[in-house]
Amino acid sequence: MHDFLAMLGLAETGSFWSSVNWPFLWAGLVLVVDNIIRIVALFVVPRNRRPTSGMAWLITIFWLPVPGLILFLLIGGISLPKKRREMQELATEVVSDIADREQAKLGTEISLLPDGISNAVQLGRSLGAQPMVRGNATSICIDYEESFARIASAIREAKNYVYVEFYILVHDDTTHDVFEAMREAIARGVEVRVLLDHISAVRNPGAKRTAQTLDEIGARWAYLLPIRPWRGEWQRPDLRNHRKLVVIDGTVGFMGSQNLVDSSYNKKANIRRGLHWRDLMVRVDGPAALGLEAVFLSDWFVETGEVMPQTFDNDLQVHLPGNVDCQILPSGPGFGRENNLQVFVSLLYTAQERISITSPYFIPESAIMHALRAATARGVQVELFVSEIGDQAVVYHAQRSYYEELFDAGVRIFMYRPPYILHSKHFTIDDKIAVVGSSNMDQRSFNLNMEVSMVVYGESFVRELDQVNAHYHANSRELTAEEWSKQPLRSQLLDGLARLTSALQ
Numbered sequence: 455m456h457d458f459l460a461m462l463g464l465a466e467t468g469s470f471w472s473s474v475n476w477p478f479l480w481a482g483l484v485l486v487v488d489n490i491i492r493i494v495a496l497f498v499v500p501r502n503r504r505p506t507s508g509m510a511w512l513i514t515i516f517w518l519p520v521p522g523l524i525l526f527l528l529i530g531g532i533s534l535p536k537k538r539r540e541m542q543e544l545a546t547e548v549v550s551d552i553a554d555r556e557q558a559k560l561g562t563e564i565s566l567l568p569d570g571i572s573n574a575v576q577l578g579r580s581l582g583a584q585p586m587v588r589g590n591a592t593s594i595c596i597d598y599e600e601s602f603a604r605i606a607s608a609i610r611e612a613k614n615y616v617y618v619e620f621y622i623l624v625h626d627d628t629t630h631d632v633f634e635a636m637r638e639a640i641a642r643g644v645e646v647r648v649l650l651d652h653i654s655a656v657r658n659p660g661a662k663r664t665a666q667t668l669d670e671i672g673a674r675w676a677y678l679l680p681i682r683p684w685r686g687e688w689q690r691p692d693l694r695n696h697r698k699l700v701v702i703d704g705t706v707g708f709m710g711s712q713n714l715v716d717s718s719y720n721k722k723a724n725i726r727r728g729l730h731w732r733d734l735m736v737r738v739d740g741p742a743a744l745g746l747e748a749v750f751l752s753d754w755f756v757e758t759g760e761v762m763p764q765t766f767d768n769d770l771q772v773h774l775p776g777n778v779d780c781q782i783l784p785s786g787p788g789f790g791r792e793n794n795l796q797v798f799v800s801l802l803y804t805a806q807e808r809i810s811i812t813s814p815y816f817i818p819e820s821a822i823m824h825a826l827r828a829a830t831a832r833g834v835q836v837e838l839f840v841s842e843i844g845d846q847a848v849v850y851h852a853q854r855s856y857y858e859e860l861f862d863a864g865v866r867i868f869m870y871r872p873p874y875i876l877h878s879k880h881f882t883i884d885d886k887i888a889v890v891g892s893s894n895m896d897q898r899s900f901n902l903n904m905e906v907s908m909v910v911y912g913e914s915f916v917r918e919l920d921q922v923n924a925h926y927h928a929n930s931r932e933l934t935a936e937e938w939s940k941q942p943l944r945s946q947l948l949d950g951l952a953r954l955t956s957a958l959q
């Protein structure tokens with residue numbers, strides 16, 4: 455080594471290496487790298503990103519360049535892998551072609567809808583490839599265990615196939631009957647396919663038992679958006695499939711906010727706090743079930759590569775058991791940008807008398823806030839139901855950061871009493887239109903999660919949902935602006951910081 459340094463002229467006394475000021479050199483290198491990261495971020499981060507999100511990312515990267523860069527590389531992109539996007543586009547084209555024929559047979563007469571609602575329905579059709587269809591019968595269930603009993607009962611009546619898709623799907627004591635119903639269906643020759651989100655399966659207790667049960671009963675199943683780099687399966691880890699739906703024979707469907715898991719989610723922290731989730735599920739009989747089936751088969755195709763069966767044009771479509779009009783609205787990174795947000799905002803602007811919103815994670819986009827301000831300014835009564843306590847600290851505080859703004863806009867806030875987490879996601883406008891589903895009113899549901907919502911036009915459905923809201927009123931307390939003005943400084947600080955964090959999309 456000494457000979458080698460001598461060849462370079464660096465072996466004499468007082469060599470170059472011994473004279474280097476290493477702390478100064480390292481500090482200089484760190485400074486150069488930090489500034490390179492900051493400069494590159496100015497070009498990369500704001501591109502095709504909303505200003506609030508871009509600013510939040512730039513602040514993070516400028517404050518902590520290396521950790522911020524790592525975080526951005528991990529969760530900064532909102533696009534799915536190219537292959538998955540191409541498969542989703544192909545599935546959407548297939549569904550759209552079939553939906554055109556379905557709309558010709560069973561589509562709602564758009565000209566008979568009020569102007570604002572007809573515009574929102576046409577917008578949803580163009581964005582989500584689903585028409586509004588007539589002749590549906592609907593029923594709502596807010597009893598957690600009863601929802602599972604109804605799903606199990608419907609599965610036991612299946613003749614041809616059962617499709618099950620949930621963000622969280624766990625075989626536990628509470629969900630056991632649903633798994634038994636699937637077992638019985640398979641035993642009599644019914645095909646059962648199951649989709650469950652990969653990350654949620656890994657994070658929630660019971661993953662091994664659930665997989666073993668699905669294999670044991672003979673179900674065909676797959677993980678949604680799996681994160682398995684060793685298999686070449688990778689995308690942004692928090693891009694998740696958040697849908698909850700069941701379809702039986704193309705005639706019966708279930709959808710809403712409830713996951714297939716015990717109301718405590720089987721987590722020790724929840725059990726220790728005595729927390730239980732309160733949700734809402736809707737059973738729909740009629741052609742809208744085919745819309746839910748299209749969502750499932752699209753997801754199945756994207757995950758497995760199996761061609762979507764052509765079951766949409768069969769004789770089951772002539773079955774019209776009710777008089778409610780429904781439109782299935784899938785959303786997520788695989789569709790147009792924020793199509794659920796666009797439809798929601800369009801509907802909010804149609805309100806003439808009242809708006810009632812239930813959302814466990816209410817972190818509204820500026821478009822939502824503008825729509826609510828415009829509603830109250832023209833005399834519309836607006837109420838919001840949220841949980842008094844939260845299960846996710848950052849989201850809980852981010853939501854609270856909007857309360858003052860909501861009070862200023864004239865919105866009344868009702869907090870569902872503990873130990874329950876009000877997890878339902880729906881809103882009603884006046885007496886004729888409602889939206890239910892898996893989508894929260896936050897940036898995650900509008901930009902990152904794959905969701906499914908149902909726009910329902912029908913006074914009978916709205917009346918039933920009004921009864922649900924009456925239950926919320928009976929089990930909530932109203933938060934007043936005066937009470938909120940007395941929040942301690944510590945809470946205000948946490949709320950504000952969480953609000954900034956929520957913009958990192």
